[in-house]
Amino acid sequence: MAKLEAKNIVKRFEHNGEMLPTLDGINLSINDGEFVCIVGPSGCGKTTLLNIIAGLTKPDSGQVLLNGRQITTTGPDRTLVFQEGALFPWLKVSDNVEFGLKVAGIPKNERSEISSRYLDMMQLTKFADSYTYQLSTGMKQRVAIARALVMDPEILLMDEPFAALDAQTRDLLLVELQLIWERTKKTILFVTHNIIESSVLGSRVIVLKNRPSKVKKEIIIDHRRPRLAEDESLKKYQQQILAELRTEVQPGGKHTD
Amino acid sequence: MKSNIVTKRIVFYLALILSWQALDFANIWPDQIFPSPLEVAEDLAFGAANGSLFYGIGTSMLRLIIGLTIAIAGGLALGIFMARFSVVNQTIGSLVLGLQSIPSIAWVPIAILWFGLTDAGIIFVTAIGAIFAVTINSYTSVKNIDPTIIAAAQNMGAKGPQLISSVLIPAAFPYMIAGFRQGWAFAWRGLIGAELLFSFLGLGFLLNVGRQLNDVSQVIAIMLVIMGIGMLVDGFVFKKIERKVMSRWGLA
Ligand SMILES: Nc1ncnc2c1ncn2[C@@H]1O[C@H](COP(=O)(O)OP(=O)(O)OP(=O)(O)O)[C@@H](O)[C@H]1O
Ligand SMILES: [Mg+2]
Numbered sequence: 370m371a372k373l374e375a376k377n378i379v380k381r382f383e384h385n386g387e388m389l390p391t392l393d394g395i396n397l398s399i400n401d402g403e404f405v406c407i408v409g410p411s412g413c414g415k416t417t418l419l420n421i422i423a424g425l426t427k428p429d430s431g432q433v434l435l436n437g438r439q440i441t442t443t444g445p446d447r448t449l450v451f452q453e454g455a456l457f458p459w460l461k462v463s464d465n466v467e468f469g470l471k472v473a474g475i476p477k478n479e480r481s482e483i484s485s486r487y488l489d490m491m492q493l494t495k496f497a498d499s500y501t502y503q504l505s506t507g508m509k510q511r512v513a514i515a516r517a518l519v520m521d522p523e524i525l526l527m528d529e530p531f532a533a534l535d536a537q538t539r540d541l542l543l544v545e546l547q548l549i550w551e552r553t554k555k556t557i558l559f560v561t562h563n564i565i566e567s568s569v570l571g572s573r574v575i576v577l578k579n580r581p582s583k584v585k586k587e588i589i590i591d592h593r594r595p596r597l598a599e600d601e602s603l604k605k606y607q608q609q610i611l612a613e614l615r616t617e618v619q620p621g622g623k624h625t626d
Numbered sequence: 627m628k629s630n631i632v633t634k635r636i637v638f639y640l641a642l643i644l645s646w647q648a649l650d651f652a653n654i655w656p657d658q659i660f661p662s663p664l665e666v667a668e669d670l671a672f673g674a675a676n677g678s679l680f681y682g683i684g685t686s687m688l689r690l691i692i693g694l695t696i697a698i699a700g701g702l703a704l705g706i707f708m709a710r711f712s713v714v715n716q717t718i719g720s721l722v723l724g725l726q727s728i729p730s731i732a733w734v735p736i737a738i739l740w741f742g743l744t745d746a747g748i749i750f751v752t753a754i755g756a757i758f759a760v761t762i763n764s765y766t767s768v769k770n771i772d773p774t775i776i777a778a779a780q781n782m783g784a785k786g787p788q789l790i791s792s793v794l795i796p797a798a799f800p801y802m803i804a805g806f807r808q809g810w811a812f813a814w815r816g817l818i819g820a821e822l823l824f825s826f827l828g829l830g831f832l833l834n835v836g837r838q839l840n841d842v843s844q845v846i847a848i849m850l851v852i853m854g855i856g857m858l859v860d861g862f863v864f865k866k867i868e869r870k871v872m873s874r875w876g877l878a
Contacts, residue, residue, distance in 0.1 A: 371783075408832075417818070419629070420777075423781055424781075425777050425780070425781060443777075443780050443781045444781070445782050445783045447782070448781060448782065449777075449778070449781050450777055451777070452770075453774055455772070455774040455775055455777070455778040456778075457775065457778075457779075457793070457796070457797070457873050458876050458877075459797070459799070459874065459875055460796075468779070468792075469782030469783055471792075472782055472783045472784045472788060472792070474781075500874070500876055502875075502876025503627040520732055520782060520783075521673070584798060609815050623866060
């Protein structure tokens, strides 16, 4: 049985007084422990899809199954790392990371123990007592990842978490994330519009068609890890993904890196 | 820069007092109408010495604190409910807007009828004069929270009262302070007005006593105290809280 399944997800949004389909029947099946990347042009509905899987947005039709059971609301079994980070500015880094644990009623000493472990993993120990505005964008993104990881979710949902980073920080986090994945054996669904990112991270890359979006192609990337952004041997996969995407970007439309 | 402003202010107030004294020396108006700054100062000293001044300040401040606490707690709760449940906003929301347009003094007659000439009546006027301003501001503050912050909290399991106390209030707090400050200003005005009309202890009562005794220097002395407390609370207490919160939230 698949860890997560999306069945025929349809979502329409109003555009100039008309209800236009953004997601037009998306089907996904993700196995336990898999690292899956979704790529698609900007505005094709990737965030919308993740929000639906997280239970934050209701689809117009279709269903999401987690371990075979239909999800109805949002919850910490599907923690989402938001595109914008969405950290809590009034909390220290450690309290941001502990937020979900506190909500779950886990006692303070246990919370501190868990959060310090993840802060250490994210190399943020020195900043545990900082406030989020004192952090760089890359550090904020790592806090957001730690905050989602501590909940030990069934599946970790990530929405372009590295989009705002400089190349060096991103390359570093690309490796870190693979190591974390190998260590925690989490199921990860990672959304990006960056081809290199998807080829480095994904064991499987799902390419979405432009709006109205459907799954266009799945590409299996069977390659040793940790992979690096500059890995030559990933080039052929990248070209494959690019070829799929290229037909999706209209001339004069938004580019896709 | 900062000490420069302080110097300018000191010079200004000294000049003001000196001109006041000069006007008094000119003897244009009789003393019962236009007292000298010295007489006002004497009156303050006298009130301070026999304790009536501090008793008046204490009574008013206690009423203010109780009334404002009620207004902030009630306004916060109502504002949050309006922001989270559109039915509440569509129904009670319009009533709040209407009630907010009633000057707090206009609540005095009904307060007297309901509570008699008591502390509770004065506190009622103080609280009701402030509560709707706090409500409306809390509503807008919560409405303006970045929706992804709320989504993130819900995604991690926060809901109901916990979502309110650990996310909605802290996320909106820097913006709510402006509402608390406005609430304080309304409460202070309402309180003094109510005390004047109830004529039952407090600074407003002392103003009234001054008028009844034809003691213009006492009237001015109490007005100065009212102004002083106003400046202190607004410029000191609220400014300080605001600055602290802004820097703590990384907004400064
Ligand atoms: N709440 C909404 N109301 C109306 N339209 C919406 C709403 N949310 C998303 N859309 C539309 O749906 C489309 C997909 O948006 P979405 O944010 O999911 O795209 P995306 O693939 O995540 O884009 P990006 O790569 O830029 O983050 C966009 O055209 C957007 O205008
Ligand atoms: Mg997006």
